[in-house]
Amino acid sequence: MDLSTIEREIQTVIEADKASWIRIYQLMSEVESEKLYENIYNSYTQWVNKIADDMHIHVSLLWRRKKAGAFYAEYQKRMEARGKKVSFDDIERVSPDNLVLAERIAGNNTAIADQLIEKIQQGELKRKDLSSALAAAKRCRAEKGIPDPVNGYDKQKLQEQKETDGAIKPDQKKITAMDIMAALEIYRHWIGEPIEKQGRVPKYKVFGEFAVDSPGTRNARRIDALVAETITAKYPRQIKLHGIEIKVSRSDLEHDDKMAEYTQYVDCFWIAIPPHLVDDAKDLAMPCWGILSVDEEKLEVVRSASKNAEYGIFRDVALSEIIYKLM
Structure with a gap:
């Protein structure tokens, strides 16, 4: 067949x-x-x-x-x-x-x-x-x-995968999930070109281990990082949501069977990985997902995320959770 x-x-x-x-x-x-x-x-x-x-x-x-x-x-x-x-x-x-x-x-x-x-x-x-x-x-x-x-x-x-799992050279620093979270806090260029909006101060906030209730499941899902920003939003009061899954090994990439569901809560979806996993991420990620490569000195956009028409159908759930966290 x-x-x-x-x-x-x-x-x-x-x-x-x-x-x-x-x-x-x-x-x-x-x-x-x-x-x-x-x-x-x-x-x-x-x-x-x-x-x-x-x-x-x-x-x-x-x-x-x-x-x-x-x-x-x-x-x-x-x-x-x-x-x-x-x-x-x-x-x-x-x-x-x-x-x-x-x-x-x-x-x-x-x-x-x-x-x-x-x-x-x-x-x-x-x-x-x-x-x-x-x-x-x-x-x-x-x-x-x-x-x-x-x-x-x-x-x-x-x-x-034992023999092909992302090999790290002896002299290469092992990048951890905490390193990637820190990079997301420091760097903002990866989200795209800023759009100037008269009289509005650009906002950018990172939420780690962001929990959202998933329809059809008993337990909340946790997105590794959710970034809410107004820097690239088209309108003054618009907020864009980026979901980022952090993966530091090939097996982690291969065996996450919930990752694709997170796209329903955000406008754009990304995978953030150490440099040695770039080729693996390209193999496993959907074409519309963005890929971020993070090492000890920089955060590089390997591929920008594109907005899928089906994404964000539950983004109001994510926005409500943000409001709850900030209250």
Whole structure:
């Protein structure tokens, strides 16, 4: 099947019934395994972001289905190795969110993963149970100083990237997220040419870890940095909003499955990265996203952000949050 045919089928499945997540997983897996995106997109992630944008859905909806399917596919392999046949038909009515939660609880422990999947299939574990179990597991890991495990699909992708992840030369200073935040506070040229407005003092303010309530999700999303400015706004009382995601590693770029959703809250969207990740950012970012390169001495605009007509549909939510923070 070619890419355009797969995209049309994904669109049809989503419009008909979002609960039919298994077919979406299968189609996405085919695109990835056959590398059908390569002639048009720089990366699989870029393709996923683009189709989510075209279909006007949260990109995390697609990633959750992909991760849930990959988690169950690994379980299927383990069962077959034991002589037990299981099928995706067995989980047709199971929520992909429950499987994603189960994967996060199990970590690298396949025995726990198998038990969780079986209990989910039998209806013994609901989302509330899994959410509580995950919260308990995270508390336990934090108390013992154990980092959250990287598992399943993410682990596979990290292994594939191990040799290609942004290499830093021994004499090159490692740029941290704090360095990039500091650069955003200091430099303002990256937002574009100033527009003079009679009698108005230009404003520029950076909000770090900016929380916005995301429709369809239970928890607030956090944009790494939100910049509100009047410097490049066309009208005297107009405020422009820039969302900036800060990424300091290739794996961080590759595995952020919520980043594309932040475009709905801002006028322009950017990725800010150390210089050694510029090529990776070009491969993974949507063409309309801006790219900022930050080293210890300067902030450079690699590519300016362009305003997408679909962006900013929830920008009033961001503006309300700004007002609340300043009250």
